[in-house]
Amino acid sequence: MSIEIRSEKCIGCGRCLGICPGSLIRLQRGKAEILRPERCWGCASCLKECPVQAIALYLGEDIGGLGGRFTIQRTGTQLHWTLTKPDGSTKTLTVDSRSANKY
Secondary structure, eight states: OEEEEOTTTOOOOOHHHHHOTTOOEEEETTEEEESOGGGOOOOOHHHHHOTTOOEEEEEOGGGTOTTEEEEEEEETTEEEEEEEOTTSOEEEEEEEGGGTTOO
């Protein structure tokens, strides 16, 4: 898995830079850019931090994702994970971030 940054949506706020544990994102010409996508381990920290859904988690065919993309929209403590399939259809799952890591 890797991330995809859509420059047309990026507002250049830089929030994703500070949260990436691998320091893989930089600002280039005022837009976020991933330096080495092959080194991204898909932690999704940058997705959760991006206020405009400019970053998507790419679900490649090699892991059964068939090219789908996950994005996240935050409203208060709610995280709305939206899967967009290659055919354009979507499915959204909402999780309360306060209990997201309870096992």
